[in-house]
Amino acid sequence: MMRRFIPPALAFTCVLVSLSGCSGDGDDGARIRLGTVERGAVAETVEAPATLTAKANATLRSPAEGTVARLRVRDGDRVKEGQVLARISSPTAREQLDQAEEADRKAADGVAPPTGLAIADFKDEIDAIAERGFKKARQAAMAIEDPKERAKALAEITQAEGDYASAAGAAEAAVDRLNAGIGGVTAALSSIGAASRVQTQAAVKAARRTVDGLVLRAPFAGVVSLGGPSGGGNDALSGLLPAEIAGLTGDLAVPGAATDGSAVAVGAPVTSGAAVITVTDVSELRISADIDESDILKVERGSTAAADFDALPEAVYAAKVYSVGVTPKAGSGGGVTYQVQLDLAEGRLPDGAEAPEPKPGMSAVVRITVREVADVLVVPVAAVVSSGRDSVVWVDDGGKAVRRIVTLGAEGDGTAEVVSGLKEGDRVVVSGADSVEAGQDLK
Incomplete structure (x- = not known):
């Protein structure tokens, strides 16, 4: 349930109105009280539930299955950008790098088609393998959580695809020349080998990136916590290395879905993609x-606001609107x-002392000031009675209640601006207005 209280900007307004008779705790709703219309200030606010968020948040994940070999931080430690936080031991990742480098060496030495397979068919098989490999590599790269690392991996794959297309084109031309009788088998196989090596080199690069990623570094300065939200792996090597070309056996893909351990400690096992x-x-x-659609058009960038947190109900925090979203949600x-x-x-x-700094994730209520007016006619909100589409105030006219339709401007928590219908000095009913009848004696 939202808490509402009059922000500092309205405290002065209520002092002004109190001079007109709006004060007096303990009055029951049936008792009729009068006040004098005077000039004052009104601040109109929009209230909404909110959550505190940090500037940035990054979860460092293990790029391969293994164990935590070294852990240099504890929960709550402050770290600097680039600081080494942990090291993962992963024989699997090291083995994959060795296999990728071996496959690349074999591709560099040239490839030979399997017995009984035509060179043209061998070229088509190489292309199909490459297409599958690059497709799987792109899917794996898209699962990388860090935007910079994801973009880097995708850029490398795109470059490798372009290099392969160029090499494959040269291989195609060599095969055509061979079929036309103007080229040799050696030249055709050399061109096919050059195309296959583009992929093995990309696999080596991805495997090295995985091994390098076993050292977890802080992407920016901040506060650390062990573990993190669950999510998928980020191994861009998976499916990229063509084992068929290299003559290797076994599944080179890193295990799939990541799991997050409840505790991270030296020696603890981690899966590929597990949050560390x-x-x-x-x-x-x-x-x-989250601002309701009925109020969002009133909110502008730069508007001032006040916030109070569920964890610190006695404190009031200043705030300013940084951005106003345009994407709706239910x-x-x-x-x-x-x-x-x-x-x-x-x-x-309340005593003026500085309040504690809240933590990200804490819930709050914000009141955004969307309109402020000063030196205008004001009445307590309790003086205004809704009658259909009209806003009505009961005016004391010679001791009798007279119904007066008014036009309101800015509406604050306790007071409202009167644009028309009243004048300064008018005596109006400020308490018990909903029980007044026309002509009622107000003496």
Whole structure:
């Protein structure tokens, strides 16, 4: 349930209105009280549930199955960008690198078609193997969580595909010349071998990247926690190395789906893609709020706001709108909401002392100031009664209640701006307005 309270911007407004008779705790709803319309300030706010998020969050995963060989951090440690956090021991990854390098050496020495297989058919088989390998490699690269590493892997695969296409074209031409009787078998096989080596070299590069990835480094400065959310593996080698060409046997793919251990310690086994360490950049904290569609058009970038957290209900934190989303999502009560990001500033306790810094993931309620007016006519919100589409205020006219339709402007938590229908000095019913009848004696 949302908590509502009058933000600091409205405290002054209520002081002004209190001079007009809106104060007086303990009055029951049936008692009629009058106040005087005066000038003041009103701040209109939009309130929404929110969650605190960090500037960045990265989960470091094991690129291959193995064990945790070294762990240099503990939960809550602050680390610098590039700092070594852990090392994974993976005989599987080392073996795959050795196999990839061996396959590349064999491809460099040339290939020979299997007995009884025509060179043209051998070329087609090589192309089919390459197509399957690159397709699997691209699928594996897409599973890499780190955007930079994913982009790097995809770029390498794209380059390898382009190099293979060029080499395959040369091999095709060599086979055509052989079939036309103007080329030799050696030249054709050499061209096919050059094409196959493009793929083996790409496999070596991917295998080396996996081995290098066994050393987990902080992608940016932040706070670490062991483990992390579950997710898929990130082995770009899987399916890339053509075992058929190299004459190798066995499955070279790294085991598939990753699992996240509940504890990470030296000697603990890890699967390919298993989360080992999560790094969170807390240098900037932002609030992610879901704003209802009925209010989103009022919110603008740069709008000021206040936030209070469930974990720190006595503290008030300043905030400012950083971005206003345009992608809708289904709201919990029907309709849609839009995400708004706010930069979080320092918070204050009731005694003025600095409030503790909240942690990412904490829930909050934000109140975004969408409109502020000063030196305008104001009345307590309790003075306004809705009557169909009209907003009505009961005015004291010679001691009798007179119904007055008003036009409202900015509406705050406790007060509302009156654009028309009243004038400064008018006496109005500010408590018990919903029980008043026309002509009722207000003396």
